[in-house]
């Protein structure tokens with residue numbers, strides 16, 4: 001395994017742990033009992049929508065990270081899923097879970 005692959009894998013695992021912790025914390029907040037005050041309830045409901053949107057984007061990123069970790073296991077990580085070219089290390093450093101190269105992403 002090349003050294004850079006190791007670095008990307010650690011970054012993916014660290015991000016995965018962080019996202020799971022955040023999603024678990026979000027679920028606890030969404031399940032928390034509502035305050036009986038009506039004004040607060042309206043605000044709490046808006047908060048919930050924001051929290052749910054955050055949760056959805058987190059779950060989406062989590063799925064991309066899981067897919068990237070599978071590609072590492074299968075030896076296809078860092079290869080563009082669309083054109084088969086190698087994805088640059090600078091792009092993988094910025095977006096370790098990306099399945100496509102810079103050209104295909106634009």
Ligand SMILES: [Zn+2]
Pocket residue numbers: 080081082083084085100101102103104
């Ligand atoms: Zn490509």
